Amino acid sequence: MDIWYFVAFFGGLILFFGTHFFSAFRNRTGDGLPDILGRGPYMAIYSVLTAVGFIALVWGYAMIKPWIYLADPPPWMKHITMALMLPAIILIVAAYVPTGFIKKAVKHPMLTAVKLWALAHVLVNWDVGSLILFGSFLAFGVIDRIAVKRRGDVGAANAKPNVLGDLISIAVGSALYGLLVYQLHAILFGVTILG
Numbered sequence: 001m002d003i004w005y006f007v008a009f010f011g012g013l014i015l016f017f018g019t020h021f022f023s024a025f026r027n028r029t030g031d032g033l034p035d036i037l038g039r040g041p042y043m044a045i046y047s048v049l050t051a052v053g054f055i056a057l058v059w060g061y062a063m064i065k066p067w068i069y070l071a072d073p074p075p076w077m078k079h080i081t082m083a084l085m086l087p088a089i090i091l092i093v094a095a096y097v098p099t100g101f102i103k104k105a106v107k108h109p110m111l112t113a114v115k116l117w118a119l120a121h122v123l124v125n126w127d128v129g130s131l132i133l134f135g136s137f138l139a140f141g142v143i144d145r146i147a148v149k150r151r152g153d154v155g156a157a158n159a160k161p162n163v164l165g166d167l168i169s170i171a172v173g174s175a176l177y178g179l180l181v182y183q184l185h186a187i188l189f190g191v192t193i194l195g
Helices: 003-025 033-037 039-063 077-094 101-106 109-124 128-150 163-189
Strands: none
Touching: 003 039, 003 128, 033 039, 039 128, 077 101, 077 109, 077 163, 101 109, 101 163, 109 128
8 A cells, every 4th residue: 555645644634734723723912923924825825735735635535445444333323424414514504604593503603514524424434544534623623612712702603693594504505415415425425325
């Protein structure tokens, strides 16, 4: 097995989560790196490093086959995963549409969605690679939520909600969920959900 796949996977994990942890815990008093470099250059560098890390970890994960299986998850675990993924996708959509009551209640819908998505995938993927990959996202989600709370970021908690945001989130999220379950997940990731 090619060592470079492992380098890509673990290097990508370090780069991707390194940038995110830096963002979560960086100095926000006005003399941090964004202030020194300027917001535009900082965001450009951050985006490039994050994208490179993500591409490397996904490529490395896909190329290291087969991963060592620790055990087979119980068949009923798949139903829990499917149940968790619907709100996860709705929350992802909610993060990018006008604030509705869902977004206001959750405060940080993308962060909550990442935790639900990661937990859902840990429940049904008991090979070493998947546990490292999805476990890393789950751990990051928990740690970042603690960091968000410590710095007093209340997200959308103080926003004025509009029911339109909820309707868009539920409609678009449910449609995406249906596409993923019935065909898109198999096309994108090679894993059939039904059948």
